[in-house]
Amino acid sequence: MSTTSRPALRWAVPAGVTALVLSGAVLGPALSASAEVELPERTPEQLLTDLQTADVDAFSGTVAHHADLGLPSLPSGMGGGEHSTDAASLLDGSHDLRVWAAGNSARVSLHGEMGELTVVTDGEDLWTWSSDEQTATHADLPAHDPAAAAAAAEARAAMPTATPEAVTDAVLQALDPTTTVTSGPNVTVAGRPAYVLVLEPAEPGSLVGSVRVAVDAGELVPTRVQVFPAGSSTPALDVGFTSLSFETPDADLFSFTPPPGATVEERTSDGHGMLPGDLPSGLAGNADVPGDVWSYAARVGTGWSTVLVGRVPAGALAAAEGDAAAFLGALPRVSGDWGSGRLLTSRLFSALVTDDGRVLVGAVDGDTLTAAAADPAADLG
Amino acid sequence: MSAPEATVRAGVSTRFLRSELWLVYGRRRNWVGALVLASVPVILAVAVRLSSSGAQGGPGFLDLITSNGLFVALAALTLELPLFLPVAVATIAGDAVAGEANLGTLRYLIVTPVDRTRLLAVKFAAMVVFTISATVLVAGVGVLLGLALFGGGPLPTLSGTTLSFAEGLGRLALICGYISLCLVALGAIGLFVSTLTEQPIGATITVLVLTLASQIMDAIPQLSAIHEYLPTHYWLAFGDLLRDPIATEGLRPGILSALAYVAVFTTAAWARLTTRDISS
Structure with a gap:
C-alpha cells in the first residue's frame, strides 16, 4: 500500500480545498464588485x-x-450591537x-438575531x-376617509401640470448653487446593473463628501x-438592496393578525406624531405643534453647511433621566461666548445641546457648530 | 475489480458502520451524555410549569413556552447550542480516531483489510448520525413534554404571524437539520484533531476550546472583520427559519460555511490519517 x-x-488535497473555499469567499465578491458594467450613456x-x-x-x-x-457608543437599551431589534439600532452597525x-400596501421587517x-x-x-416585546400596535390610517381622498384629488387637479422634465429642472436649479451633480x-x-448619480457639495465646509445614488438601469x-x-472612501451610511424583485408580492x-398572547396597543391619530397623516405638520418646523419634541426655529449658514437651531421643550433637559441622561452626560462638555453645552460629533453630522x-x-464639524451657536441668528432669545 | 468482490466490500462497509454505531450508542458514557442533553428541556418545561407567575423574559424562547409547547424544544435547542451540544459532538468526534489509538485498537483496524479512507468515512458517518440523533433527542423530548404540559396549536413566528401546528413541526425539523449541519462542521474539525493525537480527551478539549474561543471572538465587535469566517458565527441564524416567510440571508452563508468547514477538515483528516505511521 502506498499510503506513506x-x-x-x-x-495537497486539503490545501487545495482550503484555497478553493477562501478564494470563493474572498475573491468572489471582490471580483464581481470590480467588474465593469456596460450601459448606454445617460447624463x-x-x-x-x-x-x-x-x-x-x-x-x-x-x-x-x-x-x-x-457615534459614541450607545448605552445598552438604546440600540447598538449587531443584531438588536430596536429601530434606534439602525444608527450603528449592520442590519438586514x-x-x-404593492400599491398602498407595504411591509418592512428589521431582522435581529432571534x-x-x-x-x-x-x-x-x-x-x-x-x-422582543411581544407587542403589536395598531392604528387606522386616516387617508382612507373618502372625503379627504376626493379633496386631495381635487387639489392635485388644480395644480399646474408639472412634467418630469420641469420638476427635474426645478430640482437641478435648487441644487445648482450648492451641489454639483455628476x-x-x-x-x-x-x-x-445600475447607473450612479454623484451629488457633491460645491463648497467645502460640510462633513459630507459625497452622496452616491445607484439608479437601476432597468x-x-x-x-x-x-x-x-x-476625505473618506468608506461610507458612513450605506443602504442598498442585496436582492430585488419587481414581481407583485x-x-x-x-395582512396582520396579532398572535395569541401578544399585547396589542391601539393608537389613535390624534395621539403622538407617529402616523403618516401627522407627519407634514410635524416636519413643517412649526414650533406650535403640541407635543412636538424637535422643531427648528432658525438656520445658520447655507447649503450643505446649514446648521439648524431649535429649542428643547422647557424642562425636558432637566427631566431627562435614565438612558437619555446617561447618554447626554457622557458627551464632552464645550463652552464659549455663547454659553456651554454638550457636543456630539460623528462622521456625518454634529449636534450641540446647550445648557x-x-x-x-448640522452636517458640519464641532467648531463650525459652536461658531454657529455664537451667531446672533441662533440666539432664540 | 470483479462484481462479487464489490458486493463483499459494500457488505463489509455497512457492517463496519453498524459496529461503529454500536460502539457509539452502546457506551454507558454516551448514555449519560444523552441523559444530560435530554434533561435540559425537562428542567425548562417543569420549571416554567411550576412557576405560577408564568415566564417573563428569560433567554431564547423561554417567555413563549406557555403559549405553545413547541417552544420548549426551541428554547432547549437555543440553550444547549452554545455548550451542551458542542460538548456531545466534540466527545464523539475527538474519540473517533484518537480513542482507538489510545486503546491500541487502531492498528488492528488498519491491519485487518480495512482501507484507511473507509475507516475515516465510517467514523465520519457515525459522527453525523450521532449529531443528528443528539439534536433530535433534545427537540423530541422538548416537543413531547411541551405538548403534554402546555399543549400544541398554531405556532407564532418572529414576524408576528402564526403557522399551523403541522407547519410549526416542519419548521422545527428544518431547524434540527440546520443545527445538525452546524454541529457536523464542528465534528469534522474534531475528527481532524482526533487524527493528530492519541489522547481523545485532548482532542475533545481542543474542539471545545475552539468552539468557545470562536463564540468569544464573535462577541467582540472590534474583530468584526473575521466574524463571518468563525465556525460558530452563523449558528443562531436558525432563527431565520422562524420568520414568515423564511429568510435566507443568514441561512445560506451558514450552510455554505458549514459545508466549507466539513470539506476542509475531512480532507485534512484524510491526509493525516492516510500518511501517518500507526503504531498503537
Missing part, C-alpha cells in the same frame, strides 16, 4: 428625469443597512431589512410588531444610497 510513499501529495439630467418617471408599483427584496457614523410593497421588528400596512390599517461609474446592485428606481464623509403578506435649552444640528 508520497505524504506531501495527500496534503445626470436624464437620470434625474428617469427617477421622476419611474413607474414601479410593486417590489420585494432585502436591504442591507450599514451605518458607521462614528426585508421589504415588500427577533424581528415589523411594520405592516394594507392601506387601511397600520400595524407594528416587536417580537454621474459615476456604473455598478451592480442586487445583481442588477426600472430606473434608486437601489442604493451611500453617504461618504469628506403575495397579498397575504400585508440654555437650544439644540444645533
